[in-house]
Amino acid sequence: MATPHNVVIIGAGFGGIGMAIRLERAGYRDVVVLEKAGSIGGTWRDNTYPGAACDVPSHLYSFSFEKRTDWTRRFPPQPEILEYLEHCARKYGVLERVRFGTEVTGASFDEAAGLWRIATTGGELTARVLVAACGQLNRPALPPIPGRDAFAGTSFHSARWDHGADLRGKRVAVIGTGASAVQIIPEIAREAGALTVFQRSAPYVIAKPDRPYRDWEKALLAAVPGTHALSRAKTYTLYESRALGFIKYPKLMRVVERQFRKELAARVPDPALRARLVPDYPMGCKRILISDDYYPALTRPNVEVVTEPIARLTEGAVVTADGAEHPADVVVYATGFASTDFLAPMRITGRGGRDLNDAWRGGAAAHLGITVHGFPNLFLLYGPYTNLGHNSIIYMLESQHRYVLGCLAAMRRAGLDWIEVRAEAQAAFDRDMQDRLHGTVWEAGCTSWYKTENGKVTNNWPGFTFAYRNATRRPDPRDFHAHRTP
Template identity: 70%
Template sequence: MTHSVVIIGSGFGGIGMAIRLGMAGIRDVVILEKDRELGGTWRDNTYPGAACDVPSHLYSFSFEPKTDWTRRFPPQPEILDYLRHCARKYGVLDQIRFGTEVTEARFDEDAALWRISTTAGELDARVLVSACGQLNRPALPEIAGRGSFTGPSFHSARWDHGVDLRGRRVALIGTGASAIQIVPEIAREVAELHLFQRTPPYVIEKPDRPYPPWKQSVLRNVPGVYGLSRARVYAQLESRALGFFKYPKLMGLMEDRFRRDLRDAVGDPALRRALQPDYRMGCKRILVSNDYYPALTRPNVHLVTDPIERITPSGVRTSGGEHPADVLVYATGFSTTDFLAPMKIVGRDGRELTEAWRDGARAHLGITVSGFPNLFLLYGPYTNLGHNSIIYMLESQFRYVTGCVDVLRRRDLAWIDVRPHVEDAFVREMRARMRTTVWEAGCDSWYRRADDTVVNNWPGFTFAYRRATRRPDPRHFRARPATSG
């Protein structure tokens, strides 16, 4: 069966895109979801303490405000409930095909259709939208003996809630955004926690607080208050952008504040030295927490900085010796630079996307890829942020993609395909601008590829991205009329 639009993924990108298409009168939309429930990363990450590090008023769609968040920084269950609510309210739930994983999508140029193969059968689409995101494929480290551990072991994004950690020895590998939320939660109940750190992160204060019922009532009933709160949060976060992409030396001021706070939080000089990063703040993701450093000072928590040599049947061996464990948890992040993997995507002339991206993922505005007509990416290359809400970026992309679909419909076009020189010019601009950013300040991070290029992040203000994606420029595309050929 042929559909107007097929969307892959039912996280914020997929749900929001379907809603915006519906608002534009485009209702023949199907969402393909490999899991049995919607939610994307907020469905998958249910580890203890899972929460967002962006304030709740900005981590929601502008067209569907939520005034009853319980906290300034929303916990995972509330975010997932919000997505479910949006899907129900706007009729998107009926458009989702659960348990349907895409294995291949191939563009049929003669028919001007995407032929999509899934684990549940075949279907066709005039337009294909990938809403898979950048944080959906857990990455496990290449450590010798990883399969030899005899106790329970799992990735933080696949948390095994059937494993009782009370009174047990836990080895947690990784000190990223998930780990700093997990550590304070489980440290209170485990017998021992060995936390294996390769590189210390910058962890700053999290200005979190509950929203009491009276404040929720004001946000809900007093006109303009919610909008002002959202605008204030946006302005605060956006002001940090200069330190990321324009004047990285500004991060020095935040580093001074970090060192003072670290000194106040951690009294042990040796532990404090182990927690002091030796790279420019912002080069890796800046983390927010009020209870991570206090948790590390507990007598049952041990920070291990010796390099890991191998996993053994009974624990983790480092250059400093053996660390016995009953449970092993990998908080080791995600495969972030492959984007659409492991799907096979084939465009015009039989060219595979992996071949087009052999030198790194590339897409005009992070959305359209030359040689792959009527294919649009959400949260694609060059659209991740270090300072603001990705929901804002997604909404910019929703408008752009909806505009492209509208052009196809109004002008009776079979397909549109971004011109190679347009894509090339955008990528050259991104790489030139990236050289002055803090992300290329010399540290290893999930933003960087093996060749040291950064293809994930947007090196600019989010309002500049919104302006750039205001509407598709017909001059940027090759097109074929629907009546030709």
């Protein structure tokens, strides 16, 4: 067996690249990043659909240690975010550490050796520490619609966009009205002959305060020290204040909801169409979307919004529960991701042969969203309870990076082979999360990708991001079992 690596990271998106950079800067040289695709980027590599962009401003949706002053827009489009990640990977030497085309199929902890044995499509390797940076939005979810395979036209998921498909003049069906759909629909409505939007649940879509950065603004950000930091701090503070409505005082969302209804009335004059676009759940229960062109696109004469449930697909149509057939040449599944499965389909086995999928059968749980009892030296990035509805996930990832480094530094100082979070520490954290989630807007009576099938919210952090940063400032030794080989 080859010499084990110090750290193996699964995934080369924001989480994995940032972790590799922080490890390098902390002096860890033997770090390997395993990436199943042929390039880096994670979700920003996979989602190349028309109109793909971020809904967090660029100055905040970037690493704190690698500022960029020449973003073209306030809300960055997908190609720019991917280019930024590639720049970071090149600048900090991450690319040399990535093994592309290497998919992890499973990993098991060898307690006697104190190592993770990692099975990949390129063979087995071992590591003292395993970091899973797979994210929550990496496995496209296709709906179990009867006859889906019978459809004879072109069909694909939004995260696997078929750029060879010519939509000009075609009859296009978009299934889903989530975050991807509200960006896709305005783009393809301009070229499709007929566009049918199948809506199961109406989203809240509010104005997007986007605009290009002027040349003088970019020059100022680059030339004057502190201006970029000020812009970042201002944006952070504005977005952080939104947590009050999500978590502390859900009734505040009613004010925003009233404004939404006023704007919807102004953008959609047809009362019948407008009625179909009013959500039937409290604002914030599902992800709030931002767009300036989604509602205008739905009012185009070549666009139809269908709210009847889909019964099945035929060779050339989408059939709804009322028996109506909606002819289609192309079907786009904008149906989101398997967000609550986290590390699936990998099989992760911990001490005593404990299977992570079995441990998480009632819903994923991890102490601080990072460590799991029974799985020593395994660290999750963007794990359970770390998603946000109001701020930048990059801020959360950087908090997790620091926590992982703190754990590794403590192990190094004490000469430990591995550490494992105590069952009682993880259980206490999980109880605290569920107690704090009770009464939040996410539990206000809707289904969403934040929840498991049994209705348990496992994805979101029920608090301010600065509170999470404080909680992860340094690992508490009392939370862990420690092991040193005699």
